[in-house]
Amino acid sequence: MSSSRATSIRQVARQAGVSIATVSRALTTPDKVSDKTLKKVLAQVERSRYKPNLLARNFRSKRAYAVVVLVPNIANPFFAEIIRGIEQVAQQHGYAVLLGDTEGREDREAYYVGLVETRQADGLIQLHPRLPKIAQGAGGLEIPLVNACEYIEDAPCPRVGIDNVAAAREMTAYLIGLGHRRIGAILGPNTSPLTTDRLRGYKLALKAAKIAADDSLIAQGDFTMSSGRAAIAELFNVKEAPTAVFCFNDEMALGAIRWLKSTGRSVPNDVSVVGFDDIEFASFCDPPLTTIEQPTREIGNKAMSVLFEMLSGGKSEPALHALPTKLIVRDSAAPPRRGK
C-alpha cells in the first residue's frame, strides 16, 4: 500500500497556501480563480497526487452519477450490444452504469430498484418486457425510468425501441413473397409485449395475403436456443408441417436449425428459417441467417440520452422513440419446394 493514500483537500489547501474553497473552485470552476493561484493549486494537486473524493461530492450534490441497467440476461449478445450503446453516452455525461442482470428473478429486480431508492443510482433503464413491480407507484413513477427494447403499451415512461409490428409484418411478407403459404411462428414468452407485437405483424401479413391463420403453426419458446429446438419439434409433429418458420429471435432460429439438421432436413431447401435481431452469430452460422436487424447501438444511445434528459431537466413525457429496422436477406430462406 502507498504511504499517502487518501490525500484530502485540506492538505492540498494548506500546502498550496490557500483555502479549501479555492482548491474546490480550481477543480470544478477554474474560471472563478485567478490564473496565478489556479496554477499554484493545480501544481500542488499534481504534486500530492490528489484525487477528489467523489463519494463526498456525490453526497453533497445528492447525485450518485450512476444509472442501473436492468437486463434479463447479460449473456445474450443482443442485450450486450445495447448496453454498450448505453455505456457510451453514459460515460460522455459522467455517469457510470451499474449492471443489473436479473436472470429473470424478481428478487434481484427488486434489489436493483432498491439501489435507486437508496440513492446509489439516479435512474433506471429497463430492458425487460415488463415494468419493475416496485416502480409502479400509485400516482405515477417514483423513479426516473426509461424502457428500451420492449415496447410497453401505455407505459408511464419514455420508451425507445423499434416498431415490432411493422418489422414482423415485413419479414412475414418476405416469406410469402418467396412463395410460402404454410408459415410457422416460434414465439417468445407470452408475457412479453414484444411477442404480442410480432405476432400481430405476422398475422397482419398473413391476412393481407389472404392466408388463413392456423394455430397448429404456432409454437411457444422463451428466446433461448434450446427452446427454439423444442418448439420446432412440436411444429413438425403434425400432419402438415410448415415450409417456413419465423422465429421471433435469432437464438431460437439457431436452435430450430440445429433440430432440422439433426433430423436430416436441409435449410433452406426443405425448410426456410428466419430470425429476428441480427446478432453477430447470425452471419456465421450455417446457413447464414435471414433476419431483422435492429439498431442496437442506437437504441442504447437513445435510451441513455433520454434518461439523462430526465435526470437533468426533468422532462419525462412518456414519448415513444421508434428506431428503424432492416430486413437482412442471407441464405436461410428460399422458395418452397415444388409441389408443396
Place this chain on the structure above:
Amino acid sequence: MSSSRATSIRQVARQAGVSIATVSRALTTPDKVSDKTLKKVLAQVERSRYKPNLLARNFRSKRAYAVVVLVPNIANPFFAEIIRGIEQVAQQHGYAVLLGDTEGREDREAYYVGLVETRQADGLIQLHPRLPKIAQGAGGLEIPLVNACEYIEDAPCPRVGIDNVAAAREMTAYLIGLGHRRIGAILGPNTSPLTTDRLRGYKLALKAAKIAADDSLIAQGDFTMSSGRAAIAELFNVKEAPTAVFCFNDEMALGAIRWLKSTGRSVPNDVSVVGFDDIEFASFCDPPLTTIEQPTREIGNKAMSVLFEMLSGGKSEPALHALPTKLIVRDSAAPPRRGK
C-alpha cells in the same frame, strides 16, 4: 412525482418520538435497541416509506460498496458468463458491479481506473490480458485489484483462472490421439499471455509426440469470428495444409468453420476444428464444436470472493487460484482422412 420524496432520518425520528441515533441503530444494529422502541421505529420507517440514503452512508463509511469489472468486450458471451458469476457474489456481499467495457481503448480503461481512485468504486476485477497501466504504481498496487481469466506472469495481485498450458496440451494431445500429425493453431492477440500459454501447451503436446513444430501451421487471430475466418484462409494457402486446426477460442473456431464450408470443405471429414471456452453457441453450431470447457461461473465467483477478502481484511497475497477445465468432445473433430 410523489409528494414526499426524500424522507430523512430526522423526520422518522421525530415522528417516532426518538432520536436519530436510535433510528440509525434500529436499522443497522437492531440488537442494541429495546424490542419496544425497535418495533415503534420500524413501524414508522414503514409508514413513511423511509429509505436510508446510502450515498450518505457510503460517504460516512468511506466505502462505495461497488466494484468495477474491466472487460474488453461485453458482447463476448464468455465474458458475460464470468460477469454473472461476479455479480452473484457481489450482491451477496452488498456490492454493486460497475460495468467497464473498454472496447480495447486505453482511455476508457483509464476512466474506469479513475472511478476507484476517486472512491466511486472500492476495487477492480480485470478481465483483460494485461494490467491497467495506471494501476502499476512504483512500489506496488495502488488499488485493490484481482486478475481473472488471463493469467499474468508475476502479477502483483491475486489471479484466478485456469491452467491454459495444461488445457491446450490436453486438447492437442486429443487431436494427436485421433491420428493427426499436421495440426494448425489459430492464436489470439500476441499481447495476451493466454495466447502464450496455450501456444506453449500446444507445442508441448507436439514435442511429446515427437512431431516437429512448423511455423507455417500457425496463424494469428484476435478472438473474433472474422479473424478466425481470415486466419484459416492463410493456413490453407500453403502447399501442405493441416488436417486439424486448434483455435484458441470458440468464436475463431466458428469463423474458421464458416470459411471451410464456404470453400466446399467438410468439417470434420476434410478438416477437424476445435475451439476453447465452450460458449453456448458451441453446442448449437454445425457441427457441434469439440472444445475446452471453462468454469466461467466459478471463475467469476472466486474472483469476487477474493476481491471481497482484500476489501474486508486486507489479505492481498498474490496467490494464483487455478480452476479445473474439461475437454468436451462433440463432432467437429475426427480422425484424418486415409492417405493423408
Place this chain on the structure above:
DNA sequence: CTGTTAGCGCGTTCAT
C-alpha cells in the same frame, strides 16, 4: 478573486 462559515445525512463517540 478569495476566505470563512454552514451544512448535506448519516454513524459514532460520549454521556446519561
Place this chain on the structure above:
DNA sequence: ATGAACGCGCTAACAG
C-alpha cells in the same frame, strides 16, 4: 437502552 453532539469531504452562500 437512549440522546446530544461531532465530523466525514465537499460545495454553496456570504463577506471581505
